Amino acid sequence: MITVRNLEFSYKKGDKTIDDLTFHVPHGSIYGFLGANGSGKTTTIRLMLGLCRAESGEIMIGGEQINRQSVEAFRKIGALIENPSIYGHLTGKENLQLHTLYYGLDRRQIMNALSMVGLRYVAEKKAGRYSLGMKQRLGLALCLLHNPSLLILDEPLNGLDPQGIAEIRALLLQMQREEGKTIFISSHLLSEIENTCDAICIIDKGKMLFSGKIEALRDSVIRKRVYKITSDRPEEAMQLIQPLVTSKITKDGNGCLIYIEDKEIIPDIISRLTEKNIRIYEVTGIENNLEELYLKLTNRL
Amino acid sequence: MLYKTFLAELKKSQHTFVPWLTLSGSLLVPLVCFLIYCFKWKYFIPETGVNSWDEYTQMSLSFASGMLFPFLVIIMVALNINLENKANSWKRLYVMPVGRDTLFWGKLLFLSMQLLICSVFMFFWILLTGLFLGIMHPELLFLEYSPDIFNLLMLSLRFFISLLGVLSIQYFLSLLLNNIIVPITAGVMLVIVSLMLVQGWEYSVYDPYAFPLLFSWNNSGKMVQIAWWGLLKTEWLSMLYYIVFSIMAMVLFKRKPVR
Numbered sequence: 001m002i003t004v005r006n007l008e009f010s011y012k013k014g015d016k017t018i019d020d021l022t023f024h025v026p027h028g029s030i031y032g033f034l035g036a037n038g039s040g041k042t043t044t045i046r047l048m049l050g051l052c053r054a055e056s057g058e059i060m061i062g063g064e065q066i067n068r069q070s071v072e073a074f075r076k077i078g079a080l081i082e083n084p085s086i087y088g089h090l091t092g093k094e095n096l097q098l099h100t101l102y103y104g105l106d107r108r109q110i111m112n113a114l115s116m117v118g119l120r121y122v123a124e125k126k127a128g129r130y131s132l133g134m135k136q137r138l139g140l141a142l143c144l145l146h147n148p149s150l151l152i153l154d155e156p157l158n159g160l161d162p163q164g165i166a167e168i169r170a171l172l173l174q175m176q177r178e179e180g181k182t183i184f185i186s187s188h189l190l191s192e193i194e195n196t197c198d199a200i201c202i203i204d205k206g207k208m209l210f211s212g213k214i215e216a217l218r219d220s221v222i223r224k225r226v227y228k229i230t231s232d233r234p235e236e237a238m239q240l241i242q243p244l245v246t247s248k249i250t251k252d253g254n255g256c257l258i259y260i261e262d263k264e265i266i267p268d269i270i271s272r273l274t275e276k277n278i279r280i281y282e283v284t285g286i287e288n289n290l291e292e293l294y295l296k297l298t299n300r301l
Numbered sequence: 302m303l304y305k306t307f308l309a310e311l312k313k314s315q316h317t318f319v320p321w322l323t324l325s326g327s328l329l330v331p332l333v334c335f336l337i338y339c340f341k342w343k344y345f346i347p348e349t350g351v352n353s354w355d356e357y358t359q360m361s362l363s364f365a366s367g368m369l370f371p372f373l374v375i376i377m378v379a380l381n382i383n384l385e386n387k388a389n390s391w392k393r394l395y396v397m398p399v400g401r402d403t404l405f406w407g408k409l410l411f412l413s414m415q416l417l418i419c420s421v422f423m424f425f426w427i428l429l430t431g432l433f434l435g436i437m438h439p440e441l442l443f444l445e446y447s448p449d450i451f452n453l454l455m456l457s458l459r460f461f462i463s464l465l466g467v468l469s470i471q472y473f474l475s476l477l478l479n480n481i482i483v484p485i486t487a488g489v490m491l492v493i494v495s496l497m498l499v500q501g502w503e504y505s506v507y508d509p510y511a512f513p514l515l516f517s518w519n520n521s522g523k524m525v526q527i528a529w530w531g532l533l534k535t536e537w538l539s540m541l542y543y544i545v546f547s548i549m550a551m552v553l554f555k556r557k558p559v560r
Contacts, residue, residue, distance in 0.1 A: 087384070
């Protein structure tokens with residue numbers, strides 16, 4: 001759905017904001033776009049939407065090259081860029097009415113869009129009086145109003161409370177599954193990206209560090225995996241396991257945590273413990289969460 | 302699409318000061334003239350054969366042309382652009398299936414229409430307040446003579462034309478500076494400087510901020526300009542400024558990156 005190839009852009013000459021960025025967003029996927037503040041996420045989105053002109057590279061959306069003349073291409077794109085653009089002196093409903101004029105839509109779609117984001121009950125309230133979370137929801141409603149096949153959302157969960165985050169997450173997942181929408185989402189809430197996205201792209205200082213599935217990121221970043229072995233005699237188990245592994249073993253409740261590169265060693269560990277009549281209740285692999293992976297990848301951990 | 306963009310501009314002005322500004326801006330001068338006539342009506346009793354409407358219209362026009370209408374244009378344009386700046390909505394407007402040129406012309410058309418309505422309304426208020434004066438003080442002979450409606454309408458159109466140069470320059474400045482204070486300050490200063498220079502500077506006929514006043518002076522006979530095809534030199538120049546600055550503003554609007 002989206003293909004970005006060798007994208008380069010700089011605000012100042014000689015200081016590249018985006019440096020040879022390449023990634024591909026498959027049709028019908030939810031794609032996460034991660035990066036620290038100032039890493040070039042929003043600039044990339046602006047370039048994708050033709051708000052800034054790239055120095056070199058190519059951006060294709062739905063097979064079409066995107067630039068400032070791509071007027072009709074915007075019919076299939078719903079974009080939320082940073083803070084939602086809302087006219088505070090107009091009500092939520094009037095803000096959407098304005099968009100029906102630009103898009104040439106039927107006004108009956110307004111209440112549907114407001115219902116989808118849970119703002120129907122404040123449709124007649126001035127948008128300037130909305131809370132930050134409500135404004136964010138209204139921004140989403142503006143994106144969804146024309147039923148686009150592609151959503152480009154820059155930090156859409158900003159300002160939402162946990163319930164709001166869960167609702168919007170459910171809405172995005174529903175739109176992907178039931179309507180086949182492609183959703184490109186940039187967020188600093190790594191756990192949300194992890195729970196929602198099929199694949200991710202991580203950028204740092206305008207350069208791509210990783211692009212692909214989260215599992216692939218785990219395999220490429222983490223050499224040593226963590227396993228927790230729960231037994232009836234954890235201290236004794238630790239002493240028996242130590243000669244088999246190179247790294248330090250730590251105690252964790254009624255079990256111990258081991259850090260190993262090759263899982264082939266696990267059967268040996270189990271044999272050694274059972275030989276000494278230690279009862280093993282559970283062997284669990286503990287997965288690094290996206291936050292840890294991200295920090296490791298960007299050398300911040 | 303231009304029509305829909307125009308309607309969107311109209312919708313945006315809902316619940317704002319803009320409709321009130323259009324109404325009050327057009328009413329202010331006729332109201333002041335009406336009050337002056339009310340309190341000092343004896344000074345304004347016309348000599349035999351003189352049409353009271355001519356003097357009353359000229360008084361309103363001279364009050365409106367110097368500062369009021371140029372200021373009104375400056376505020377109107379600044380408020381319209383500030384609406385987008387305040388809502389941080391440029392980035393959203395630019396990713397809509399509407400070309401940047403359509404957005405640009407829609408805004409300019411809306412502002413031009415607002416100014417035209419304001420000018421026409423002013424002459425409508427002149428007519429209405431004149432009729433009231435005629436009823437209140439028959440000695441002023443407003444009811445004895447008929448106002449020249451066609452002439453009033455033409456005056457309002459030509460007054461509007463004389464203001465188009467200011468409108469386009471302010472539009473360009475507001476888009477360039479993305480700010481409300483600086484274009485207003487620049488505009489006000491240019492009006493004041495123009496008012497000072499117009500008293501003796503021979504090149505004031507090229508100064509767009511002096512055009513409304515020069516139009517009023519020509520109408521009162523204070524300064525006579527040659528008319529070409531029914532319009533004064535300053536009116537033609539005002540249209541020329543309008544075209545040139547609108548094109549400059551459009552180039553700026555189309556090329557402007559959104560940060």
